[in-house]
Amino acid sequence: MMPLFLEMNWIMFLPYLVLAGGALLLMFLGLLFRSREESPFLFSSLAGISVAACMISIPAVGELGSPFGGLLAHDDLGNKFAQVVLMLLLFSLPALSFRRPLLRERPSSVLSLLLLSASGGLMMVFANHFISFFVGLELLSLPLYVLTALGHDRDRGGEAAFKYFLLGAISSAIFVYGAALVWGGIGTLTFSEIGMSLREHGLTSPGLFTVGLALVVAGVGFKLGLVPFQMWLPDVYEGAPSVVVAWMSGAVKAAAAVIFFRLFRELDGGTLMSLAGALSLAALLSMFWGSLGALYQKNVKRLFGYSTIAHVGYLFIAFVVATHEPSVDVVGAVAFYVLAYGVATLAGFVILSVEEEEGRLKISDLSGLFRRKPVLAIVLAISLLSLAGLPPLGGFMAKFNIFLAAIRLELYGLVLAGVVTSAISLGFYLRVLTSVFMKEPEHRDLIRVRWGVGTALGVATALILFLGLFPQRFLDFFM
Amino acid sequence: MREQLLSLMVFLPLITALGICFLPRKWEKSAFAWGWIGMVATFALSLNLFLNFQVGMAGYQFVQMIPWIPKYGVNYFVGLDGISLVLVVLTTILSPVALGLSFGMVPERKKEFVVSLLALETAMLGTFAALDIFLFYVFWETMLVPMYLLIGVFGGPRRIYATLKFFIYTMAGSLLMLIAVLMLYALHEQEFGFASASIPDLYAVSCRFDLQVVIYLLFLVAFAIKIPVFPFHTWLPDAHVEAPMAGSVILAGVLLKMGGYGILRLAHPMAPDAALFFAPGLGLLGVIGILYGAYLAWVQQDMKKLVAYSSVSHMGFVVLGLASLVPQATSGAVFQMIAHGISTGALFMLVGILYQRRHTRMLLDFGGLAKITPKLAAAFILITLASIGLPGLCGFVGEFLILVGSFGAPALAYPKIFVALSVIGIVLGAVYMLTLVERIFLGGVRFEENRKVSDLNWREGLAVLVPVILAIWLGIQPNVVLSRVSPSVDAIFETMKSKSDGIKMAERGRWR
Numbered sequence: 001m002m003p004l005f006l007e008m009n010w011i012m013f014l015p016y017l018v019l020a021g022g023a024l025l026l027m028f029l030g031l032l033f034r035s036r037e038e039s040p041f042l043f044s045s046l047a048g049i050s051v052a053a054c055m056i057s058i059p060a061v062g063e064l065g066s067p068f069g070g071l072l073a074h075d076d077l078g079n080k081f082a083q084v085v086l087m088l089l090l091f092s093l094p095a096l097s098f099r100r101p102l103l104r105e106r107p108s109s110v111l112s113l114l115l116l117s118a119s120g121g122l123m124m125v126f127a128n129h130f131i132s133f134f135v136g137l138e139l140l141s142l143p144l145y146v147l148t149a150l151g152h153d154r155d156r157g158g159e160a161a162f163k164y165f166l167l168g169a170i171s172s173a174i175f176v177y178g179a180a181l182v183w184g185g186i187g188t189l190t191f192s193e194i195g196m197s198l199r200e201h202g203l204t205s206p207g208l209f210t211v212g213l214a215l216v217v218a219g220v221g222f223k224l225g226l227v228p229f230q231m232w233l234p235d236v237y238e239g240a241p242s243v244v245v246a247w248m249s250g251a252v253k254a255a256a257a258v259i260f261f262r263l264f265r266e267l268d269g270g271t272l273m274s275l276a277g278a279l280s281l282a283a284l285l286s287m288f289w290g291s292l293g294a295l296y297q298k299n300v301k302r303l304f305g306y307s308t309i310a311h312v313g314y315l316f317i318a319f320v321v322a323t324h325e326p327s328v329d330v331v332g333a334v335a336f337y338v339l340a341y342g343v344a345t346l347a348g349f350v351i352l353s354v355e356e357e358e359g360r361l362k363i364s365d366l367s368g369l370f371r372r373k374p375v376l377a378i379v380l381a382i383s384l385l386s387l388a389g390l391p392p393l394g395g396f397m398a399k400f401n402i403f404l405a406a407i408r409l410e411l412y413g414l415v416l417a418g419v420v421t422s423a424i425s426l427g428f429y430l431r432v433l434t435s436v437f438m439k440e441p442e443h444r445d446l447i448r449v450r451w452g453v454g455t456a457l458g459v460a461t462a463l464i465l466f467l468g469l470f471p472q473r474f475l476d477f478f479m
Numbered sequence: 480m481r482e483q484l485l486s487l488m489v490f491l492p493l494i495t496a497l498g499i500c501f502l503p504r505k506w507e508k509s510a511f512a513w514g515w516i517g518m519v520a521t522f523a524l525s526l527n528l529f530l531n532f533q534v535g536m537a538g539y540q541f542v543q544m545i546p547w548i549p550k551y552g553v554n555y556f557v558g559l560d561g562i563s564l565v566l567v568v569l570t571t572i573l574s575p576v577a578l579g580l581s582f583g584m585v586p587e588r589k590k591e592f593v594v595s596l597l598a599l600e601t602a603m604l605g606t607f608a609a610l611d612i613f614l615f616y617v618f619w620e621t622m623l624v625p626m627y628l629l630i631g632v633f634g635g636p637r638r639i640y641a642t643l644k645f646f647i648y649t650m651a652g653s654l655l656m657l658i659a660v661l662m663l664y665a666l667h668e669q670e671f672g673f674a675s676a677s678i679p680d681l682y683a684v685s686c687r688f689d690l691q692v693v694i695y696l697l698f699l700v701a702f703a704i705k706i707p708v709f710p711f712h713t714w715l716p717d718a719h720v721e722a723p724m725a726g727s728v729i730l731a732g733v734l735l736k737m738g739g740y741g742i743l744r745l746a747h748p749m750a751p752d753a754a755l756f757f758a759p760g761l762g763l764l765g766v767i768g769i770l771y772g773a774y775l776a777w778v779q780q781d782m783k784k785l786v787a788y789s790s791v792s793h794m795g796f797v798v799l800g801l802a803s804l805v806p807q808a809t810s811g812a813v814f815q816m817i818a819h820g821i822s823t824g825a826l827f828m829l830v831g832i833l834y835q836r837r838h839t840r841m842l843l844d845f846g847g848l849a850k851i852t853p854k855l856a857a858a859f860i861l862i863t864l865a866s867i868g869l870p871g872l873c874g875f876v877g878e879f880l881i882l883v884g885s886f887g888a889p890a891l892a893y894p895k896i897f898v899a900l901s902v903i904g905i906v907l908g909a910v911y912m913l914t915l916v917e918r919i920f921l922g923g924v925r926f927e928e929n930r931k932v933s934d935l936n937w938r939e940g941l942a943v944l945v946p947v948i949l950a951i952w953l954g955i956q957p958n959v960v961l962s963r964v965s966p967s968v969d970a971i972f973e974t975m976k977s978k979s980d981g982i983k984m985a986e987r988g989r990w991r
Binding site: 385390391392396400403404407408412415416419420422423426427430431434437438471472475476479 | 547548549550551616617620621623624627628631632638639642643646647650651654655657658661662664665668693
């Protein structure tokens with residue numbers, strides 16, 4: 001391996017270095033200060049600068065080729081999703097810049113964990129090899145396990161983190177096992193070589209390859225919360241601190257989605273056909289499980305968890321489309337969807353983090369939010385209605401992209417299911433909004449909304465509206 | 480300036496609403512005044528459009544087109560033809576009247592009330608003005624949120640149930656419509672090789688019969704829920720009973736017309752063969768609506784429910800007229816939509832005024848009010864007669880044209896039976912409406928509270944005078960509406976005929 005490193009142009013590694021370097025710097029600064037003297041504002045600004053530097057450096061280094069001898073591919077496809085991951089991180093940072101820490105750890109450690117996790121996401125997005133994807137996956141997940149445990153409620157956070165960790169470990173194991181079988185079946189682990197290898201040598205062992213592929217998809221599906229691997233998701237969303245979920249829910253999807261496109265464009269028609277059937281079924285089940293399950297939730301965070309499962313189902317409609325026709329439009333539709341979903345969830349969870357501080361997370365606890373904090377209530381309404389897919393908000397445009405792509409391929413059944421579950425999901429989104437707007441407040445507020453939360457919400461709301469009203473710029477970028 | 484006039488009118492209420500959002504709480508009382516000024520200015524703009532409209536021209540006027548999402552061929556594309564013009568004017572008239580009447584009826588959260596009504600007005604105007612199907616869908620869906628707030632925040636005791644039912648019902652329908660929109664869009668792309676969402680472009684799509692059936696049914700469910708056509712009507716009484724007065728007026732006056740407008744603008748011209756195929760079924764549903772609505776209205780004890788069910792009955796005529804696929808009956812259906820907007824809107828106003836005085840809507844609690852409140856009684860009786868369809872008032876023209884037009888409509892399969900049954904509906908209409916008048920205004924005064932009921936004050940009088948004058952004027956001068964509507968209806972039939980031979984046959988057999 002020695003010559004590889006010597007030959008490599010280290011500038012190509014800049015995006016990762018900026019993020020990981022920022023993480024290390026924050027950790028180091030954390031050692032210099034005592035926890036009371038730490039300035040969360042300063043630290044989150046630092047984190048923001050490194051994220052922004054990373055965002056700018058990605059397209060710049062893209063022209064230099066692929067680092068690590070082809071383990072990573074700095075291509076356009078990865079760039080789209082990397083920008084989504086980083087954008088979501090950037091938007092959630094202001095919510096973390098409080099004097100009174102939201103989490104049990106000091107801001108420096110929390111922020112450095114977030115940056116490390118993002119660098120893992122970045123690696124997944126650009127991975128061109130099962131190994132590098134796996135390293136990225138672990139680097140993304142491990143800090144998330146820690147962050148999940150850091151909420152003020154030790155018991156619940158601990159339980160959620162433990163569950164997340166155990167099931168995450170299982171999903172990683174499934175993924176690695178699948179990757180090993182794929183290697184056995186085809187003799188390569190580089191994504192971009194699979195297609196060539198299939199055409200030139202054929203499969204040495206078709207059974208191994210297919211099973212391996214199925215396990216890889218299952219492992220990633222586990223991370224996303226695809227039915228039938230969804231059971232952990234509501235529990236983790238409920239137990240983890242809201243600020244952490246705010247970022248993680250969108251970012252994990254953006255990071256994991258890319259592997260499907262990288263794999264699908266290499267595979268042959270027969271394999272894709274059988275995959276399409278399985279994915280359609282999983283998409284259907286996810287949409288119905290998520291939207292029906294959410295109807296019965298009392299806790300708002302669990303409700304978001306179930307709604308996430310439904311949204312994963314919508315995403316998989318796009319992946320089914322990608323198995324038929326891996327065009328740029330589908331990639332763009334998925335990236336757009338993840339961004340719209342991620343921003344809306346981010347806004348929702350940042351609001352919940354305010355309520356969480358006051359110890360309220362039941363739907364009935366949100367009653368009269370409009371009387372107590374009108375601006376928060378309106379932002380929550382925008383976020384939930386965007387998730388429900390009401391125009392002219394970002395969520396509608398996102399669903400429009402995916403449904404249109406599916407209709408073009410005449411996948412009427414999936415679109416019908418998407419539409420029906422959208423109508424069902426309106427039921428629980430409206431239940432929250434009814435409580436917020438039409439009931440009288442039951443509590444008095446103790447905590448004022450801080451400017452950091454305000455900034456995060458302002459940016460998120462602006463983006464939701466912008467995605468819906470002026471989507472052209474984003475479509476240009478993504479498609 | 481002339482180009483932007485229509486857009487200015489559409490967005491003026493929304494701009495006013497944004498201004499009112501920033502009104503400090505201590506000046507909250509002035510929100511009504513500001514909102515009213517905004518709505519009257521909107522009316523003035525729409526009047527300008529109405530007067531400048533070239534009568535007799537079939538095409539779209541006041542057209543404005545700005546690229547919006549070039550990637551999808553979506554434009555901000557608005558314009559008016561005769562049909563949308565009269566509906567726009569109906570909207571701009573009813574909105575300020577409804578708001579003006581609500582001055583004293585909203586004890587708190589005045590700002591939110593006014594903002595919701597203004598946002599609703601922009602959404603309604605936008606829906607009528609949109610000539611791009613994407614834009615149409617956006618405005619169509621945006622209507623839901625302000626109405627949800629109007630019913631859910633300012634409504635009666637069961638408001639939350641009613642508003643959720645309204646929202647989910649309507650949204651389910653419009654999501655089905657979204658599939659139809661996407662299908663049309665994809666078909667256009669396939670056939671012509673470029674993406675466009677403009678409604679005139681989509682008219683050119685010629686699709687297979689089975690796809691037409693799917694598209695037509697998807698559109699029809701969405702619009703049938705909105706009208707509401709018989710099996711989809713259950714949300715309406717709940718929404719009407721719980722909604723505040725202004726909400727009921729707008730709901731009955733304008734929102735229900737969206738369904739009829741949608742069928743005429745989208746469902747029929749996009750899928751003419753399917754429209755012909757389903758015409759008997761749709762006509763039958765219309766007739767069932769007429770009779771069933773009338774029967775239910777007859778047995779109601781609650782005034783608001785009675786008027787709500789009478790809406791179902793009256794909108795049944797609209798459905799029958801649209802289903803007949805004859806230009807004459809279709810023009811009649813548009814006229815009936817306008818007439819129903821005026822008369823039922825006014826009925827909800829008057830019922831709202833009575834409720835505000837007596838805090839009850841039960842017919843048995845009233846009686847003999849004619850002596851105590853003569854002005855109210857006069858307005859009420861006149862509007863009731865208009866609603867029944869007395870010649871010389873607005874309700875007659877629409878029903879007459881619909882029945883005459885459908886009588887010889889081959890598309891309906893059994894047109895004569897349908898028309899005969901509908902006439903029974905008219906008779907029933909007279910029965911329940913006159914019962915309503917009798918129970919409230921005639922007879923002796925049985926309750927002491929009724930003696931203290933005050934007559935219309937000047938503000939209410941002015942507000943009620945608007946629909947009264949319109950009801951008389953349109954009854955005597957129906958050509959004001961018909962001369963503008965008919966050419967546009969003919970144009971829609973031309974579009975349908977160009978795509979379907981069946982429609983030509985259907986029209987040729989019309990009774991003269």
